[in-house]
Amino acid sequence: MITRVLLFAAARDACGDWIEVDAPEGVTARELVALLAEQFPALEPLLPHCRLAIGEAYAADHATVPPHSEIALIPPVSGG
Amino acid sequence: MITRVLLFAAARDACGDWIEVDAPEGVTARELVALLAEQFPALEPLLPHCRLAIGEAYAADHATVPPHSEIALIPPVSGG
Amino acid sequence: MIRVSPDPIDLAELHKQAADPSTGAVVVFVGVTRGETGGRLTTRLAYEAYESMAARELESLKHQAAQRWPLTACRLVHRVGDVPVGEASVAVLAASAHRNEAFEAARWLIDTLKESVPIWKQEHYADGSKEWQHPAPVETLERGSP
Amino acid sequence: MIRVSPDPIDLAELHKQAADPSTGAVVVFVGVTRGETGGRLTTRLAYEAYESMAARELESLKHQAAQRWPLTACRLVHRVGDVPVGEASVAVLAASAHRNEAFEAARWLIDTLKESVPIWKQEHYADGSKEWQHPAPVETLERGSP
Numbered sequence: 001m002i003t004r005v006l007l008f009a010a011a012r013d014a015c016g017d018w019i020e021v022d023a024p025e026g027v028t029a030r031e032l033v034a035l036l037a038e039q040f041p042a043l044e045p046l047l048p049h050c051r052l053a054i055g056e057a058y059a060a061d062h063a064t065v066p067p068h069s070e071i072a073l074i075p076p077v078s079g080g
Numbered sequence: 081m082i083t084r085v086l087l088f089a090a091a092r093d094a095c096g097d098w099i100e101v102d103a104p105e106g107v108t109a110r111e112l113v114a115l116l117a118e119q120f121p122a123l124e125p126l127l128p129h130c131r132l133a134i135g136e137a138y139a140a141d142h143a144t145v146p147p148h149s150e151i152a153l154i155p156p157v158s159g160g
Numbered sequence: 161m162i163r164v165s166p167d168p169i170d171l172a173e174l175h176k177q178a179a180d181p182s183t184g185a186v187v188v189f190v191g192v193t194r195g196e197t198g199g200r201l202t203t204r205l206a207y208e209a210y211e212s213m214a215a216r217e218l219e220s221l222k223h224q225a226a227q228r229w230p231l232t233a234c235r236l237v238h239r240v241g242d243v244p245v246g247e248a249s250v251a252v253l254a255a256s257a258h259r260n261e262a263f264e265a266a267r268w269l270i271d272t273l274k275e276s277v278p279i280w281k282q283e284h285y286a287d288g289s290k291e292w293q294h295p296a297p298v299e300t301l302e303r304g305s306p
Numbered sequence: 307m308i309r310v311s312p313d314p315i316d317l318a319e320l321h322k323q324a325a326d327p328s329t330g331a332v333v334v335f336v337g338v339t340r341g342e343t344g345g346r347l348t349t350r351l352a353y354e355a356y357e358s359m360a361a362r363e364l365e366s367l368k369h370q371a372a373q374r375w376p377l378t379a380c381r382l383v384h385r386v387g388d389v390p391v392g393e394a395s396v397a398v399l400a401a402s403a404h405r406n407e408a409f410e411a412a413r414w415l416i417d418t419l420k421e422s423v424p425i426w427k428q429e430h431y432a433d434g435s436k437e438w439q440h441p442a443p444v445e446t447l448e449r450g451s452p
Contacts, residue, residue: 008356009426010438049442053424056359072356072424078439079353079360079384079425080337080396080416088210089280090292129296133278136213152210152278158293159207159214159238159279160191160250160270172318181341181391187412188334194403195327245327257340263413266333270405 001025003065005036006072011050014042023065029054030061036073049076081105083145085116086152091130094122103145109134110141116153129156162218164211164279166241169248174235183232185259187266191250193243201286207240207249210278214238217277221269229265231256236269238279249281308364310357310425312387315394320381329378331405333412337396339389347432353386353395356424360384363423367415375411377402382415384425395427 006018023035029052037044052059053072065071086098103115109132117124132139133152145151161174174188193205218236225234233255243249252273254265284290307320320334339351364382371380379401389395398419400411430436 006356008424009354009428010440012354013438046440049440053356053359056356056362058422072359074356074424075426075438076440076442077420077422077424078427078441079355079423080420080427086210088278089208089282090294092208093292126294129294133210133213136210136216138276152213154210154278155280155292156294156296157274157276157278158281158295159209159277160274160281171321175317175336183338183392184340186334186336186338186394188332188336189405189409190321190332190334191405192329192332192401194330246329248332255338259335259337259416263335263409267409 001067003027003032003067003071005032006070008072009075011043011046011073011075014046015040025067027065028061029059029063029065032065032071033073043073046075047073050074081147083107083112083147083151085112086150088152089155091123091126091153091155094126095120105147107145108141109139109143109145112145112151113153123153126155127153130154161235161237162215162222163237164209164214164218164240165237166239169237169239169251171248171251174237174251174253180232180255182257183255184257185262186233186253186255187259187262189250189252189266189270190248191270192248193245195245197283200283202245202283203286204242204244204284205249206242206282206284206290207238208280208282209238209240211240213278218273221272221276224272225254225265225269228268229254229256229261231261231265234265234269236273238273238277240279307381307383308361308368309383310355310360310364310386311383312385315383315385315397317394317397320383320397320399326378326401328403329401330403331408332379332399332401333405333408335396335398335412335416336394337416338394339391341391343429346429348391348429349432350388350390350430351395352388352428352430352436353384354426354428355384355386357386359424364419367418367422370418371400371411371415374414375400375402375407377407377411380411380415382419384419384423386425 235253256262381399
């Protein structure tokens with residue numbers, strides 16, 4: 001399945017507002033991040049520190065990425 | 081010497097805005113409070129918890145009360 | 161800013177930044193008259209101050225705080241006279257480059273203010289009674305006074 | 307009140323009391339853009355938020371704080387977009403009957419907000435350079451990005 005991933009901050013500077021990644025059905029959050037590293041080398045240095053959000057909430061590493069949810073890559077936050 | 085002592089809060093309710101106490105020259109802050117207890121029995125229950133201020137600053141127990149300073153009896157404070 | 165005054169506390173004015181670009185964190189504490197204390201309904205607090213000494217003590221707190229923490233601003237305001245339920249009786253502001261110092265200083269300022277500044281509150285209860293708050297056992301005097 | 311907005315933060319509005327007579331203590335934390343960080347001159351911070359998720363996370367913080375402390379009010383506001391030196395980027399308000407709970411909750415709220423809410427700051431330095439702040443070592447990416 002083609003999954004759109006929203007990007008922010010340094011990730012957005014590197015690859016734009018969003019990217020589309022090709023991932024198998026039933027992929028987990030951790031696996032999706034690994035696929036991002038393969039398909040978008042510009043993101044690679046940032047990815048070890050990123051979390052994935054599914055449906056506007058932080059996802060556990062082993063959570064399954066559902067087909068029609070909003071997915072976002074969350075770099076280390078620095079609000080405040 | 082006759083020393084005027086400013087009163088506040090419950091002490092003021094008991095004896096008015098100020099009192100005059102007859103005290104020997106060279107009296108210490110602690111001795112002055114003891115004289116207040118003798119000369120103004122209405123203050124007595126409050127006095128063990130009071131501090132004396134000389135010239136708008138807390139006085140040590142053994143500080144000498146000078147003749148022309150502003151003296152005040154400071155009951156336990158409850159600002160805030 | 162150090163102030164002991166019967167005027168309502170203007171929190172917008174309190175927050176107005178000194179033009180110090182090294183401020184990164186501001187902590188403000190505001191004490192407010194509660195409508196209920198220990199199960200009794202309060203209608204207002206009446207604050208009395210030994211005003212000249214209270215201002216000196218507040219200046220001293222500000223000076224001590226500036227020695228303990230690298231503050232970029234420190235403001236202390238206490239209202240006197242009647243303070244109705246829901247209104248502010250005291251406000252403390254501590255600003256610093258970083259939040260840890262601002263939090264520590266604000267906490268120390270209000271804790272120490274409550275211990276050392278010659279200001280007293282009298283609770284006025286809904287049942288018409290009133291009582292000076294002296295944080296030591298002075299019930300005997302309270303009962304004996306008008 | 308939960309807000310993520312490009313508008314300047316109105317601290318007078320933030321302080322406006324809920325008509326809750328059980329409030330005795332209010333603690334406000336305000337984060338302000340510093341003109342200098344680690345020896346480098348900053349002209350402004352630019353904040354970017356994943357706004358919908360940020361609002362949900364702020365709601366979650368408010369909910370968690372209300373379970374940990376008996377709060378009578380809890381308000382969280384974060385500004386996004388450009389925040390010039392001396393202006394507020396974030397404000398947290400915690401109110402309770404007593405000051406200990408208000409201080410603890412305010413401190414926990416800002417500490418946790420900084421760890422969990424998807425908002426990012428980009429420092430804009432006086433020398434014209436800019437840098438996303440990601441509190442993990444991402445210098446490699448920073449150098450590689452435009």
